[in-house]
Every structure is written in C-alpha cells, then in structure tokens.
Amino acid sequence: MTVRVGILGATGAVGQRLVQLLAPHPEFEIATLAASEASAGKSYREAAKWRIDAPIPDDVAETTVVEGTPEEFPEDVPLVFSSMPSGIAERVEPAFAEAGYVVSSNSSNARLDDDVPLVVPEVNADHLGLLEVQRDDRGWDGALVKNPNCSTIAMVGPLAALSPYGLERVRVATLQAVSGAGYSGVTSMEILDNVLPHIGGEEEKMETETKKLLGVFDGAEVQHHRVDVSASCNRVPTIDGHLENVWADLSDPLAPDEAREVFAEGPSIDLPSAPDRLLQAHEDEDRPQPRLDRTAGDGMVIPVGPPQETTEGLQFDCLVHNTLRGAAGASVLNGELLVDRDLV
Ligand SMILES: NC(=O)c1ccc[n+]([C@@H]2O[C@H](COP(=O)([O-])OP(=O)(O)OC[C@H]3O[C@@H](n4cnc5c(N)ncnc54)[C@H](OP(=O)(O)O)[C@@H]3O)[C@@H](O)[C@H]2O)c1
Missing domain, CATH: 3.30.360.10 (Dihydrodipicolinate Reductase; domain 2)
Incomplete structure (x- = not known):
C-alpha cells in the first residue's frame, strides 16, 4: 500500500532532502509540497532553487507549492513531514495534528514536551507508546512525532x-x-x-x-x-x-x-x-x-x-550526515516506523 504524504518547508535545505528521499520511496508518494507565502503559487522548481548534487525529481519539479496550512492540504494525505523554522512549526504543526494529520517533524519545538515522542527508531522505537498519552491529553486525531537535533x-x-x-x-x-x-x-x-x-x-x-x-x-x-x-x-x-x-x-x-x-x-x-x-x-x-x-x-x-x-x-x-540521518532521513525513518506500527 502506498501512503500519500505532504512536506511542510519543502523548499529548504532539509525540505529538498525530504523530496530527494521521498520521490523514489517504495512506501510513500509525494502529494503536496508546502512552504512560506513567498513560495506559494510557484512551481517547485522555481520556488526551491534546487541545491542538491542530484537532479530535481521530474515528477516534483512542476508541482505547484502551496501555503502550509491544513486548509491547503488534501484529506487523503495522512502523513506530513515537517522541516520549518521552529518558531513557525510550533504554530503550524499542532494545527495539522489537531486536523487529523500525523506529523513527523525535524524542527526543534516540542521535542522535550512530556507527551511528544522524540525518536530514533534503532534506539527508542518503544517511545511511540507516548502517542496514546498525547491523544488523550490533547484530544488530537492526528499526532506529532519528533526526531532529535x-x-x-x-x-x-x-x-x-x-x-x-x-x-x-x-x-x-x-x-x-x-x-x-x-x-x-x-x-x-x-x-x-x-x-x-x-x-x-x-x-x-x-x-x-x-x-x-x-x-x-x-x-x-x-x-x-x-x-x-x-x-x-x-x-x-x-x-x-x-x-x-x-x-x-x-x-x-x-x-x-x-x-x-x-x-x-x-x-x-x-x-x-x-x-x-x-x-x-x-x-x-x-x-x-x-x-x-x-x-x-x-x-x-x-x-x-x-x-x-x-x-x-x-x-x-x-x-x-546532518541533512540525511541528522534531519530528512531521520524524519522519513520515523514515518516508516509510524506506518509499520499502524499509527498512520
Ligand atoms: N539543516 C540541517 O542540517 C537541520 C538539521 C536538523 C534539523 N533542522 C531543522 O529543520 C528546520 C528547517 O531547517 P532548514 O535548514 O531546512 O531551513 P531553511 O533552509 O531555512 O528552510 C526553511 C523552510 O521553511 C519554510 N518556511 C519559512 N517560513 C515559513 C512560514 N512562515 N510558513 C511556512 N513555511 C515557511 C521555507 O519556505 P520558503 O522557501 O518559502 O521561505 C523553507 O521551505 C529547522 O527547524 C531546523 O532547525 C535542520
């Protein structure tokens, strides 16, 4: 089964790595790319100024970038990867989780919140058990999971x-x-x-x-x-x-x-x-x-x-590698773990 996914902060240093990892991914299909108001309405190629030393994936390049709000996202995208500045993410990510999306995030906000799992799958996958506590505490249908710095x-x-x-x-x-x-x-x-x-x-x-x-x-x-x-x-x-x-x-x-x-x-x-x-x-x-x-x-x-x-x-x-295992790859791995544990 393929899971349709969105990316918040898709044009940034980590966002481009997310695109690079998710475009050929065996379980995920990129459905929505989001960034700031300044990028919204542009093609991804135009907005992102691609800086990775591998070609920009063809099927992503002409996708129109949207603004990162739940209203702009299709409902059939259950999983969202996030790599925005933390000051923006602390406002946007809870709105997505409340609206029912499962968010796998890189940004530093909420990493130490008691009910937010901070996960490296090989080290502490069992901490995802906190999601039950999170949903009880916050009344969210979605969820927020973080990878570390x-x-x-x-x-x-x-x-x-x-x-x-x-x-x-x-x-x-x-x-x-x-x-x-x-x-x-x-x-x-x-x-x-x-x-x-x-x-x-x-x-x-x-x-x-x-x-x-x-x-x-x-x-x-x-x-x-x-x-x-x-x-x-x-x-x-x-x-x-x-x-x-x-x-x-x-x-x-x-x-x-x-x-x-x-x-x-x-x-x-x-x-x-x-x-x-x-x-x-x-x-x-x-x-x-x-x-x-x-x-x-x-x-x-x-x-x-x-x-x-x-x-x-x-x-x-x-x-x-700070933008792969240290950021985008860590979020993708957490997304895979969430799917594996039937949490998406
Ligand atoms: N770089 C790393 O190695 C690394 C490692 C671990 C964690 N992180 C964390 O990951 C996050 C992203 O880092 P980065 O290095 O990728 O930053 P970046 O290159 O500055 O990219 C920031 C992204 O956020 C978007 N954005 C900015 N303001 C926004 C707004 N108001 N609403 C929606 N989207 C907005 C930008 O879109 P526009 O292009 O439209 O401005 C861009 O897509 C940060 O929280 C950072 O601390 C980074």
Missing part, C-alpha cells in the same frame, strides 16, 4: 550501545557543517578561513535531548536517563557532515577492543530506509572524516572511530 543523533547511537555499561557522564565537542544552519544561516565572510566557537541553542539541545532519547518509557511517561551531558558546539567550513569528539565515562569499565565490538554490533531495525546496522565501527584512528564517510549507508549510518581508553571511560569520534 542533527548533532544529538550522531552521538546517541554509540551512547545507546554503551548504556548497559553504566553511562555516567558525557562530554562532547562538535565540528558542525554549514548546511546545518540552513541556506541563509552562515555567510561566506563569516565561515571561510574560520571556525565559529558557538552555535546558539545547540549545546542545550544535545544536553537535554540525549537524556530523553536514552530514557525509559514506563507506559505513561519517559523517565529521562540520569547521565550528565555537557556539550561545546563549533561551526566549521565543511558543507555536510557533523564530526564529534565524545568522552563517555562508564561505571563498568570496558576495554577499547570490547567497545569497538559493542559498536560493531550496535542497534538495528528493519525498515526500508534503515541501514543493516546504525553504527559503522572504523579501525583507523584518522576516521571518520566528513568528506570520506558522510555518505556511508546512503547517509543513514553513523560512522564511529576506534575508542581510546581514558581515566574514567572511553573517548571516540563519530559523524553524521
């Missing part, structure tokens, strides 16, 4: 694999690509020959979302993990691919070789866009690198470097 997704897979060994403290420094700020986010004068040692709001997202993702759903709420997370986020002049240096302190010591095995056997799930395994364990100390490794598993794998021993635990590096 792009930089959180990179480290949460390896941390989930280490969690049985008593995860106590995490320190992380990021080197994040410019596409993570959207097309108009960072000017060339700011970022060429430079590094920006702060990304507004990003540290807090990594510190809070990680605890929710690694938490336990008890049937009524998610008990956040007690791990202490501290992040420092940097913008660097790569185009795609966030690299992270992570220090994880464990209460049960794990040798580097054992940790590498734990990563290699890391979490997995059987969904159309899911790789065989979420993590790819590298042996070389100079990997992963953004240019060489960001497209591993069609950009859906998290490559992880060889772990090193520290006084309290382990240090390792990991990488995420």
Whole structure:
C-alpha cells in the first residue's frame, strides 16, 4: 500500500532532502509540497532553487507549492513531514495534528514536551507508546512525532550501545557543517578561513535531548536517563557532515577492543530506509572524516572511530550526515516506523 504524504518547508535545505528521499520511496508518494507565502503559487522548481548534487525529481519539479496550512492540504494525505523554522512549526504543526494529520517533524519545538515522542527508531522505537498519552491529553486525531537535533543523533547511537555499561557522564565537542544552519544561516565572510566557537541553542539541545532519547518509557511517561551531558558546539567550513569528539565515562569499565565490538554490533531495525546496522565501527584512528564517510549507508549510518581508553571511560569520534540521518532521513525513518506500527 502506498501512503500519500505532504512536506511542510519543502523548499529548504532539509525540505529538498525530504523530496530527494521521498520521490523514489517504495512506501510513500509525494502529494503536496508546502512552504512560506513567498513560495506559494510557484512551481517547485522555481520556488526551491534546487541545491542538491542530484537532479530535481521530474515528477516534483512542476508541482505547484502551496501555503502550509491544513486548509491547503488534501484529506487523503495522512502523513506530513515537517522541516520549518521552529518558531513557525510550533504554530503550524499542532494545527495539522489537531486536523487529523500525523506529523513527523525535524524542527526543534516540542521535542522535550512530556507527551511528544522524540525518536530514533534503532534506539527508542518503544517511545511511540507516548502517542496514546498525547491523544488523550490533547484530544488530537492526528499526532506529532519528533526526531532529535542533527548533532544529538550522531552521538546517541554509540551512547545507546554503551548504556548497559553504566553511562555516567558525557562530554562532547562538535565540528558542525554549514548546511546545518540552513541556506541563509552562515555567510561566506563569516565561515571561510574560520571556525565559529558557538552555535546558539545547540549545546542545550544535545544536553537535554540525549537524556530523553536514552530514557525509559514506563507506559505513561519517559523517565529521562540520569547521565550528565555537557556539550561545546563549533561551526566549521565543511558543507555536510557533523564530526564529534565524545568522552563517555562508564561505571563498568570496558576495554577499547570490547567497545569497538559493542559498536560493531550496535542497534538495528528493519525498515526500508534503515541501514543493516546504525553504527559503522572504523579501525583507523584518522576516521571518520566528513568528506570520506558522510555518505556511508546512503547517509543513514553513523560512522564511529576506534575508542581510546581514558581515566574514567572511553573517548571516540563519530559523524553524521546532518541533512540525511541528522534531519530528512531521520524524519522519513520515523514515518516508516509510524506506518509499520499502524499509527498512520
Ligand atoms: N539543516 C540541517 O542540517 C537541520 C538539521 C536538523 C534539523 N533542522 C531543522 O529543520 C528546520 C528547517 O531547517 P532548514 O535548514 O531546512 O531551513 P531553511 O533552509 O531555512 O528552510 C526553511 C523552510 O521553511 C519554510 N518556511 C519559512 N517560513 C515559513 C512560514 N512562515 N510558513 C511556512 N513555511 C515557511 C521555507 O519556505 P520558503 O522557501 O518559502 O521561505 C523553507 O521551505 C529547522 O527547524 C531546523 O532547525 C535542520
């Protein structure tokens, strides 16, 4: 069965990736493309200024973009992917959920709301149980499901694999690509020959979302993990691919070789866009690198470097393709999980 889907924010950096992933998708058919008032009424080709290094899908290019309101959407589109600025999304997404649409969203609003599942399918698919609580609380026929921030997704897979060994403290420094700020986010004068040692709001997202993702759903709420997370986020002049240096302190010591095995056997799930395994364990100390490794598993794998021993635990590096596994691919995977669990 094919599910007709819509995209909110279809013209943006993440929206274009959603179009790229959804156009050939085996389960989904793009029915509606929405963006701001400025794009509404234009063809997608004209509105989007396609910037992906693959051709714009033919059957999408001449589609007329509509404004992102439930009134503009056909009723036979049960599932909507959303990648709008969070200030807009916090108003628009609940309106869609109230009108009966299931929304799989990238935007940062509502990620920490008690009744909103924040999901990486390989890590915490059971948190979708929160949707029953959400529908009871809010009286919605639809639903709102979130994927985490792009930089959180990179480290949460390896941390989930280490969690049985008593995860106590995490320190992380990021080197994040410019596409993570959207097309108009960072000017060339700011970022060429430079590094920006702060990304507004990003540290807090990594510190809070990680605890929710690694938490336990008890049937009524998610008990956040007690791990202490501290992040420092940097913008660097790569185009795609966030690299992270992570220090994880464990209460049960794990040798580097054992940790590498734990990563290699890391979490997995059987969904159309899911790789065989979420993590790819590298042996070389100079990997992963953004240019060489960001497209591993069609950009859906998290490559992880060889772990090193520290006084309290382990240090390792990991990488995420920020607009694929870190954004559009994460939303599509959540959409597939929602269909798989009969929630669409
Ligand atoms: N880039 C990443 O790597 C990344 C990763 C994870 C999460 N995210 C999150 O995903 C969201 C989108 O990010 P992005 O990088 O794709 O941003 P972007 O390139 O600036 O695109 C924003 C999209 O939202 C639309 N939009 C703007 N104002 C609107 C309005 N008033 N009503 C309806 N649609 C509106 C834009 O349409 P127009 O073209 O018509 O203006 C465009 O389609 C953000 O919340 C961001 O934090 C991004």
